[in-house]
Amino acid sequence: NDIEKSLHTIMDIAVEFNADVDIHLHDANNLGTFTMKRLASLTEEAGWQGRVTISHALGLGGVTDKEAEEVAERLANVNIDITSTVPIGKQVIPIPLLDKKGVKVSLGNDSITDHWSPFGTGDMLQKANRLAERFGWSDER
Template sequence: MVQIAVDYNAGIDIHLHEGGETGLKAIRRLADLTEEAGSQGKVTIRHAFSLASLTAGADVEMENRLASLGISLASQLV
């Protein structure tokens, strides 16, 4: 998915509903791929439910990592 976005100079808008460590692992991997591809500022993660499971300190670390890559978070409450 990331390579297709890079090939077409497109952004990524991904919905991640996984919770806990599975979701966190996906977010970390997406951050790594975003950095490797030079796609800073082109990624939005929606419904990142797993972020609620971060512990104090780990939440700030994740926040800083996503912010440094310009990865946006979006969600919708109904």
């Protein structure tokens, strides 16, 4: 119940062992975006720009457009990237907005069976297809 302590511990370990950070952040709505903003500040303080990934970032799917834009700009400024599993039945994070604001976004699976969905296959083309369907993308752009 102490996200501040958790984030400081994560960054301290990363710096001590010269390791990149991949935090799987499931917190919804404003709690999630608060955590992302704090992580961005700690990333900047540690000089860890470009070495931090937020997996899932579900909080971005449940806040106002203004809040999502502010967080996206902050993440882009400290070069924090996001990996999404494009989960079914979860809040949709604004991937087009993140891309527009300069946040690097990638797709992934938590495991070969992808525990976020009973339909997990580990097939990345299937993930790309789900992403395109969610956002109405129908060409290569």
